[in-house]
Amino acid sequence: MATFLSSTSLTTSSFLIKPTSRLACFPQKITARTAKTPILAMATAPPTTTTKVAPAVIVGGGRVGRALQDLGSGQDLLVKRGEPVPLDFQGPIFVCTRNDDLDAVLEVTPKSRWSDLVFFQNGMLEPWFQSKGLGDADQVLAYFAVSKLGEPPTDGKTDTNPEGLTAAYGKWASAIAERLHSGGLSCKVLEKEAFQKQMLEKLIWISAFMLVGARHPGATVGAVEKEFRTEVSSLIAELASAAATEKGIVFEDGIEERLCAYSRAVAHFPTAVKEFKWRNGWFYSLSEKAIAEGTPDPCPLHTAWLKELKVI
Structure with a gap:
């Protein structure tokens, strides 16, 4: 079965969605925020030349973690469940575990390296980030599939977004995009x-x-x-x-x-x-x-x- 992956609180209650025939049940409120940039149409095309990707610590040896390692240049460090994250390995730390394992990941990661953590999980992580003092953590919305361990990932492109949907945010976002692009996968670098x-x-x-x-x-x-x-x-x-x-x-x-x-x-x-x-x-x-x-x-x-x- 393919694995498809994937959260700051603002206060204003106004929002705007122009209804289509299927969205007529949305309440319509007009706000001053009329200038909109389509967030799912800002693709960065994969480069046509080979790029040397930055080495990373990869936490989790499952399908996604292994796929990211295969996209690297052979200098990554794979950390399996329960193994400590090293203090002296520079670069991003890709967290490719189940959501319920995130507490355990923090326990084996030196606190001085928490700012290098990059989370690949689905779902709403913001309350957990806030409870752990992680603040503005790096995240990736991974719209690609890995059918089984060792197989290359397949990009999750759609008929409305043929440029791809995968997106990265944070200080390591460009490094993530370069890694995915090196394997022919799409990835956007987005602001918060x-x-x-x-x-x-x-x-x-x-x-x-x-x-x-x-x-x-x-x-x-x-x-x-x-x-x-x-x-x-x-x-x-x-x-x-x-x-x-x-x-x-x-x-x-x-x-x-x-x-x-x-x-x-x-x-x-x-x-x-x-x-x-x-x-x-x-x-x-x-x-x-x-x-x-x-x-x-x-x-x-x-x-x-x-x-x-x-x-x-």
């Missing part, structure tokens, strides 16, 4: 706000498609996009509205089409509600906060379906 928007879009994708798929046992991502489009469209709209309000951001037009296009690109991918804390759990935390404050649930459909599946 643009990266956050793209991160939230992927969070909405994985939360919406996995939840709708779980309501229809056996449904793949492709089946959700094709057969249960109305359900997933409603959920995308709801989650995007809640995320935009919480983070004070403006999503670019066409979010539903971008997410559905990605689903067509990974149509065979199975669905299940997993890693709740890092995915759907963030949206449910917004619901819990609103209810505790005596205000309406911003994600009532999401909450109802989580209850239906006995996830909460």
